[in-house]
Amino acid sequence: MRSREIVLKLVGVCTTAKLLTQLHSLIIRTGLNHDIQIAAKLTELYIELLPVQTARKVFDEIPQPSGYTCNRILQRFCGIKRYGEVLSLFSSMFSFEKPDHFTLLFVLKACSALNALNFGRLIHGFGIKHGNIHSNMFLGSALIEFYSKCGDMDDALRVFEEYTKPDLVLWTTLVTGYEQSFKPDEALAVFTGMMMTHGVSPDPVTLVTVVSACTQLLNLKAGKSVHGLVIRMNNESPLPVSNALLNLYAKTGSIEYAGNLFRMMEEKDVISWSCIISCCAHNGATDRAISLFDEMIHKGVEPNSVSVISALQASEACCNLEKGRQIHELAFQKGLELDILVSTALIDMYMSCCSPKEAIMVFDRMLNKDDVSWFSLLCGCVQNGMFYKSMQIFCDMMASDIQPDATVMVKTLVACSELGIIQLTSCLHGYVIRGGFTSNSFVGASLIECYAKCGSLEEADKVFEGLTDKDVVIWSSMFASYGIHGQARESVNLFHRMVTDSTVRPNKVTFLSILAACSHAGLVEEGIEFFNMMLYKYQLMPESKHYAIIVDLLGRTGELDKAMCFINQMQSQVGAHVWGALFGACRIHQNAEIGEAAARNLLQFDPDHAGYYILLSNMYAVDGKWDDAAELRSAIKEKQLKKITGHSVVRL
DNA sequence: CTAGGGTTAG
Numbered sequence: 023m024r025s026r027e028i029v030l031k032l033v034g035v036c037t038t039a040k041l042l043t044q045l046h047s048l049i050i051r052t053g054l055n056h057d058i059q060i061a062a063k064l065t066e067l068y069i070e071l072l073p074v075q076t077a078r079k080v081f082d083e084i085p086q087p088s089g090y091t092c093n094r095i096l097q098r099f100c101g102i103k104r105y106g107e108v109l110s111l112f113s114s115m116f117s118f119e120k121p122d123h124f125t126l127l128f129v130l131k132a133c134s135a136l137n138a139l140n141f142g143r144l145i146h147g148f149g150i151k152h153g154n155i156h157s158n159m160f161l162g163s164a165l166i167e168f169y170s171k172c173g174d175m176d177d178a179l180r181v182f183e184e185y186t187k188p189d190l191v192l193w194t195t196l197v198t199g200y201e202q203s204f205k206p207d208e209a210l211a212v213f214t215g216m217m218m219t220h221g222v223s224p225d226p227v228t229l230v231t232v233v234s235a236c237t238q239l240l241n242l243k244a245g246k247s248v249h250g251l252v253i254r255m256n257n258e259s260p261l262p263v264s265n266a267l268l269n270l271y272a273k274t275g276s277i278e279y280a281g282n283l284f285r286m287m288e289e290k291d292v293i294s295w296s297c298i299i300s301c302c303a304h305n306g307a308t309d310r311a312i313s314l315f316d317e318m319i320h321k322g323v324e325p326n327s328v329s330v331i332s333a334l335q336a337s338e339a340c341c342n343l344e345k346g347r348q349i350h351e352l353a354f355q356k357g358l359e360l361d362i363l364v365s366t367a368l369i370d371m372y373m374s375c376c377s378p379k380e381a382i383m384v385f386d387r388m389l390n391k392d393d394v395s396w397f398s399l400l401c402g403c404v405q406n407g408m409f410y411k412s413m414q415i416f417c418d419m420m421a422s423d424i425q426p427d428a429t430v431m432v433k434t435l436v437a438c439s440e441l442g443i444i445q446l447t448s449c450l451h452g453y454v455i456r457g458g459f460t461s462n463s464f465v466g467a468s469l470i471e472c473y474a475k476c477g478s479l480e481e482a483d484k485v486f487e488g489l490t491d492k493d494v495v496i497w498s499s500m501f502a503s504y505g506i507h508g509q510a511r512e513s514v515n516l517f518h519r520m521v522t523d524s525t526v527r528p529n530k531v532t533f534l535s536i537l538a539a540c541s542h543a544g545l546v547e548e549g550i551e552f553f554n555m556m557l558y559k560y561q562l563m564p565e566s567k568h569y570a571i572i573v574d575l576l577g578r579t580g581e582l583d584k585a586m587c588f589i590n591q592m593q594s595q596v597g598a599h600v601w602g603a604l605f606g607a608c609r610i611h612q613n614a615e616i617g618e619a620a621a622r623n624l625l626q627f628d629p630d631h632a633g634y635y636i637l638l639s640n641m642y643a644v645d646g647k648w649d650d651a652a653e654l655r656s657a658i659k660e661k662q663l664k665k666i667t668g669h670s671v672v673r674l
Numbered sequence: 675c676t677a678g679g680g681t682t683a684g
Contacts, residue, residue, distance in 0.1 A: 167677080230680050293680070300683085327683075332682070392684090
């Protein structure tokens with residue numbers, strides 16, 4: 023009798039697994055393991071202290087576990103997210119122990135995680151039948167969360183409405199449910215109802231969810247009023263709330279608000295830094311994004327993959343290869359390079375900074391690649407003019423059993439059209455059909471243009487006529503195809519066929535194709551006619567590229583003054599290719615005066631482009647302006663510019 | 675033994 027009490031006391035103070043095993047063997051030797059009370063205590067300890075599998079074994083050996091013990095083991099499994107085992111355990115204990123509301127709580131949690139809608143409904147029904155669940159807020163929120171996670175907001179709302187006096191947690195669970203189910207409007211409506219008609223004040227948890235809802239809606243105005251509420255409620259808002267607000271400002275591109283809030287925040291973590299860096303990186307403040315990243319590192323904040331990705335995107339946007347490399351080094355040291363998202367951001371950065379070699383090295387080092395990393399690699403190679411490599415990557419993708427999607431097909435077709443190998447195009451055409459891409463108009467358009475660029479207008483036309491559902495993209499690609507072959511008349515005729523035979527409305531790209539076709543064939547009048555049609559009949563604002571074509575068109579026939587006038591009356595910003603077109607025309611027609619103006623404008627876009635200097639100096643030379651020519655030549659030397667040698671390839 | 679939550683990413 024005495025030893026029993028001692029054992030019980032010992033069990034009470036046992037805190038480690040090691041002590042427990044020693045104690046257990048002692049208990050077995052004394053035969054006290056048959057004592058129900060001691061066995062129960064032991065089990066509880068096992069459940070708490072031992073690896074779950076052992077705990078489970080111990081539990082299974084108990085002939086009559088109490089409800090409390092059952093709940094403890096369920097709780098343990100819930101804690102380590104082994105939800106499948108929670109459900110199977112529950113099913114096995116159902117025969118001997120009546121579940122109480124604690125049991126149901128754990129099981130519902132498992133059902134939510136596993137999306138086990140039917141199982142959860144069963145639990146819900148059981149709860150209704152065997153107890154007054156509507157007096158228990160804990161069960162209520164578990165049920166609301168369960169239905170929300172299973173995507174059944176109607177039932178979630180029904181549960182909520184059973185409560186006559188829902189507390190803040192219950193309200194918040196409902197708001198969160200709507201927000202997580204991508205119904206931010208409803209989330210905000212419930213929130214306003216809670217505050218206005220029921221007079222319940224939110225706490226930080228509620229506020230975070232509400233701000234997330236505003237972010238989903240990109241509703242800056244609503245978000246700002248929540249911010250106002252936060253300020254009125256509390257002088258110093260908790261970090262999660264500030265971070266949520268920061269994210270709202272970042273996502274809505276409100277760089278000013280984000281900056282102000284960030285500066286005001288007393289406490290900051292990686293998330294805060296990541297938000298502000300990503301905000302700057304995506305809204306044109308790339309240098310600031312980079313300096314913020316440096317500041318973060320300097321302050322000893324440990325970077326995570328997200329902050330590294332944002333900093334890489336900033337380097338990418340401002341083509342800062344050196345900075346990109348530095349961040350790469352840092353990511354490598356921190357072991358973040360293993361993250362697929364980081365590697366992919368690195369590939370994008372190197373590709374955009376014209377260093378495909380380094381991008382490929384990153385790719386080759388990746389342990390597991392997903393379809394996005396493959397796509398980044400493919401895209402980058404096309405961007406960098408490595409068309410053979412792009413085709414090779416496409417083949418490697420297929421060999422690695424990666425299913426190409428429509429965007430991959432488009433990029434591959436672009437690479438193929440640059441290579442100009444028609445047999446390859448036929449192969450890809452076959453794949454387009456087998457892969458079921460025929461209904462995708464972007465793939466269709468790329469295929470048409472690919473055939474055209476490989477020299478086969480017939481094949482392009484065959485594809486075009488074979489498509490039953492021609493949208494504006496498909497039509498435009500065919501106009502462009504005729505244009506490539508100098509058949510502007512056919513292009514124009516086809517345009518009229520589109521307008522009369524279909525309901526398709528031309529867009530800016532359509533006019534780009536038509537104008538290019540006219541320019542290519544020297545159809546000056548028609549080109550200007552189309553330009554006016556675009557402007558007046560279809561009310562489409564021409565962009566710099568459209569102007570460039572018209573300038574090119576006028577330039578070809580030597581109407582340089584007219585072209586200059588045209589540029590002067592442009593509404594939109596004059597892009598580099600507009601000046602390029604004018605400059606090219608001036609070279610052909612030997613107009614050094616306008617040519618100089620064009621070249622000076624061009625150099626503003628690309629100050630180090632040796633080609634412009636040389637062509638301009640040639641123009642001076644032909645005009646006999648030797649001094650000007652010499653001056654320019656020495657400027658080139660001074661800047662140490664080298665002309666990049668041009669080359670072209672023809673494949674038969 | 676009990677409930678609702680943060681953020682960034684191709």
